[in-house]
Amino acid sequence: MKTLDIIKPENLVYKRTELMTDNTLSYCPGCGHGTAHKLVMEVIEEMGIVEDTVGVAPVGCSVLAYEFMDIDMQQAAHGRAPAVATAIARTWPNKYVFTYQGDGDLAAIGTAETIHACNRGENIVIIFVNNGIYGMTGGQMAPTTLPGMPSSTSPYGRDTCSTGSPLKITELVANLPGVYNVSRHAVHTHKHVRKAKKAILKGFQDTRLRKGLTLIEIVSNCNSGWKMQPRQSNEWMEENMFPFYELGDIKVDGKMINKK
């Protein structure tokens, strides 16, 4: 007997989406990836589009996303998910296609694929998890690493004189006409989770209108790479990441949002 069988429907306040498999998540305890996965799966379940959805997860901590998301998925080479997704969306115009990419993947090795998929206005949703570091390979510097932030390849802190400043690729692609919605979120509190889910839902709905690409950045923690306790990493994220990577809408329905 499962827990759900003994709970009366009127007493049920939370149910795990059926689109997450029973496999144990490979993510470090406290990492935001699991929550981000769940949100995407909830949206697909609620929209009832599992039969017409294809996901693409490239190399990064979430390379095994297909172990956890109970949908058809392709694993892509490092950085190339937008190209892979482009072809699926072009050859199956009635499908919902999304990518789930890290910041090293999307903003370093895959910059060209990202920008050009955005510029062509591919009808796909990009879920961009920005944890300011290369998680999978053991905490090296990413293009998004904050100034002064230590990593295994910037052990004395990121020196912007020699490595450049953190790349706000989200703001950059928002300016492209092919991009329809751009927003930045977090998933470490209920409030943030609700907002992020709404944006993901809108993104999936808008691909049906064939208006172009939706990019949703999720600023997340990498407690292992940052060498912090999970809770401490969330506090550090609020104090350091959020002032630089401001949360909120950047472009909605093709219109840039003016922030004063």
Place this chain on the structure above:
Amino acid sequence: MAEIKLMKGNEALAEAAIRAGVDAYFGYPITPQSEVIEYLMMEQPEKTTGMVVLQAESEVAAINMVYGAAGAGKRVMTSSSSPGISLKQEGISYMAGAELPAVIVNVVRGGPGLGTIQPSQADYFQSVKGGGHGDYKLYVLAPASVQEMADHVEDAFEMAFKYRTPVLILSDGVIGQMMEKVQFKEFKPRWTDDEIYQLHGNWATTGKKKGRERNIITSLDLKSEKMEGRVHRLMKKYAQMEEEDLRFETIKCEDAEYLIVAYGSSARIAQKTVDLARAKGIKVGLLRPITLFPFPKKQLMEFTKQVKGILSVELSMGQMVEDVRLAVEHKVPVEHFGRTGGIIHTPEEILDALQQKLIKN
């Protein structure tokens, strides 16, 4: 009702792709194969057969687009020339690992580096030994005429789906650029969505239908035993290719005392050498591999009972010659002749080489 046209090899390949019911082409311009994408853009098959044609931002993007569409059960192809094919290697290795059917065309130019835009056959090693990283091979077809540039498209897709593997058409600047008569087959319709669900719904990412497990396209196995199993599965396919799908042609070999082995444009040139030699009373035959993997190893071994020597002729400093030597296990002398850097050898040069390297000593 067969139509006969006068066309460049590259154009014939593009036209054949439309007629073969190909779903998508993704490419990036590079000489000497840009006519492929130019022809497709001009013909606009999107409006007739529904074939998608897209100019990608790079060869890297193009091959990953091929990966995506192939993984979703579509008939998809790309073409490029040597430096572009080098860029595609990571993607090709991923496709071999993930067991994806697709067709890749290399209209070879001279290298290394930026090299020359003139024809060459110096990408043989890259094509038949793997090319990218890891334990894999491609099924490799080597057209020697504009007609074969057209015919090999459908043949390549047949093999790609029979074995669920990437297939390479290894052409060169001569075959791609020259004009010849070509006869096209009837139009073959693209698969409908329902046909794809039926044919490939058990492995391709077409959307998880009720009652089936999710389909996953991946080349990743973190457990070594599983990874070894995957590679063994690939090796089984390659063994089956050697059994069932080897292709080659022999020309004037019945009474030959010397054998030339050549593929693609070199085979065309060497055919003339055979006639020149025979006019001089030297009995020469030509073995033309049509597939470079699988390679006609057993057939070459058979010839060691008949011929006094073998000359491997390639537009390179000698690559296929290594496979010829391996095949004949030193039973007869094997020599190489070839010009490189974009220079095309003449039938007379080949005959001279044959006489000097094999007959005089």
